[in-house]
Amino acid sequence: MIKRSFFGLVTPKLEYNRVPAPVKELPMPGKVVLFLKDSQNGGGAIAAKVGDTVRTGQRLAASPDSPDYVIASVTGTISALDSYLDAYGQKYTAISIDARGKDEWDAEFDNNKPTLDTAIRFFGFGPGTPSFTPFTDPEKRIRTIVINGMDQDLLLTVNQYVVQNEAADIKNGVQTLKKLTGIERIVIVAPENLVQQAGTTGAEVKVVSAAYPEGLPRMIIKNLFGTVVPAGDTLEDAGYFFLSAEAAAALGTAFSSGRLCVTKVVTVVGKDGKTTNVKTRIGTPVADVLKACNILLNDRDRLILGGPMRGMATYSEDLPVQPDTDGILVQDEAGSVEVTDYPCINCGECIRICPVNIPVNMLVRFLEAGLYEDAAAMYDLNCCIECGLCSYVCVSRIPIFQYIRLGKHELSLMETAEAAYE
Ligand code: SF4
Ligand code: SF4
Numbered sequence: 001m002i003k004r005s006f007f008g009l010v011t012p013k014l015e016y017n018r019v020p021a022p023v024k025e026l027p028m029p030g031k032v033v034l035f036l037k038d039s040q041n042g043g044g045a046i047a048a049k050v051g052d053t054v055r056t057g058q059r060l061a062a063s064p065d066s067p068d069y070v071i072a073s074v075t076g077t078i079s080a081l082d083s084y085l086d087a088y089g090q091k092y093t094a095i096s097i098d099a100r101g102k103d104e105w106d107a108e109f110d111n112n113k114p115t116l117d118t119a120i121r122f123f124g125f126g127p128g129t130p131s132f133t134p135f136t137d138p139e140k141r142i143r144t145i146v147i148n149g150m151d152q153d154l155l156l157t158v159n160q161y162v163v164q165n166e167a168a169d170i171k172n173g174v175q176t177l178k179k180l181t182g183i184e185r186i187v188i189v190a191p192e193n194l195v196q197q198a199g200t201t202g203a204e205v206k207v208v209s210a211a212y213p214e215g216l217p218r219m220i221i222k223n224l225f226g227t228v229v230p231a232g233d234t235l236e237d238a239g240y241f242f243l244s245a246e247a248a249a250a251l252g253t254a255f256s257s258g259r260l261c262v263t264k265v266v267t268v269v270g271k272d273g274k275t276t277n278v279k280t281r282i283g284t285p286v287a288d289v290l291k292a293c294n295i296l297l298n299d300r301d302r303l304i305l306g307g308p309m310r311g312m313a314t315y316s317e318d319l320p321v322q323p324d325t326d327g328i329l330v331q332d333e334a335g336s337v338e339v340t341d342y343p344c345i346n347c348g349e350c351i352r353i354c355p356v357n358i359p360v361n362m363l364v365r366f367l368e369a370g371l372y373e374d375a376a377a378m379y380d381l382n383c384c385i386e387c388g389l390c391s392y393v394c395v396s397r398i399p400i401f402q403y404i405r406l407g408k409h410e411l412s413l414m415e416t417a418e419a420a421y422e
Helices: 116-124 158-164 167-183 192-198 217-227 245-255 287-291 349-353 360-368 371-380 389-393 399-420
Strands: 024-027 031-037 059-061 069-071 076-085 091-099 144-148 186-191 204-208 239-242 263-270 275-281 302-305 313-315 327-331
Touching: 031 059, 031 158, 059 239, 069 263, 116 167, 116 245, 144 167, 144 217, 144 245, 158 186, 158 192, 158 239, 167 186, 192 263, 204 217, 204 239, 204 275, 204 349, 217 239, 217 371, 263 287, 275 287, 287 327, 349 360, 349 389, 360 371, 360 399, 371 399
Parallel strands: 024 275, 144 186, 144 239, 186 204, 263 327
Antiparallel strands: 031 091, 059 069, 076 091, 263 275, 302 313, 302 327
């Protein structure tokens, strides 16, 4: 039974929003900020320096062969290189670029042939951040590529908008994917109301239910392909490669036009629950997006990057729209549900709603105590599909979802450290 809604104006039916709002294209921002991760050097290395001029579509990295890079989304001058720590303490270099207002396109991408190597080198910082590296891993036998036309959270309509309005670009993306990977089976997953548009993309169409969280990849694989991905395995381990409809369209457009996609569609949800889709340059400060949508942030308002179930509250509207930012939500104090440090009362609501039957009441006790390995071994932490439903129904308002994300992150750090010693 659902006890709480996130927004006063949204009825708690827990169905995806299936009416994509038209997209409002925002003007080029005065400045963009791009976060460059450096997994090799522990954070921060970049070959460029303050004062350098960059062109739109230019690849910026520590070195030409570095796996970590960003793509400049405007033409302009690098005005600052700062350190940035994300919510999990991972280090980045925040590259600020003052935009000139007019694009001069970098030619490096256009000089590359459409190969897997090109896709790895240029699309990891595109919309949806698709990573093509699993195709180069001989241990992964990917047999099916799934283009997800459903959004990953309630209220968001980014991918549905793309299926509805950019099916021709997805069709180009389907052909490009076949060429890059040699894989013939490409499936597009879409809600029933977008089947007609999905059918024009040349991919096999599968219809996904509008009930949340049926659009999450592991639910799709289970319900539409009849495969359960074992705990701890990746989707690629099970033979599936997922990318968003927006990423597929960006791939198709880039290889047909010779220019990388440097924009992102974002669903903006205001305090009244009204949704607007905007298309803006990757790296645009959130403040610029809110201003364009006439949303004023007041003290004690809550700003969330992502959707209401899976998004992450943030502290600053100076943060940029990143390539995987599908939503920006603003809630006022009255509409925000505060988390608490009340203890679990064993009501069982979280267990009843969990789509993968995790004993969440026990899991949360181990996560609260920082016993992440035990949480994985005894209470199925790695089976969690990160839908956020347990947090949503918890009567004690325990931030279960945040504990789960932190637990998985800490476990992955432990595994990386262990692997380094082997
Ligand atoms: S987020 Fe909660 S409800 Fe969803 S799968 Fe994980 S434990 Fe279950
Ligand atoms: S974690 Fe929350 S929802 Fe789950 S049993 Fe405890 S109080 Fe109930």
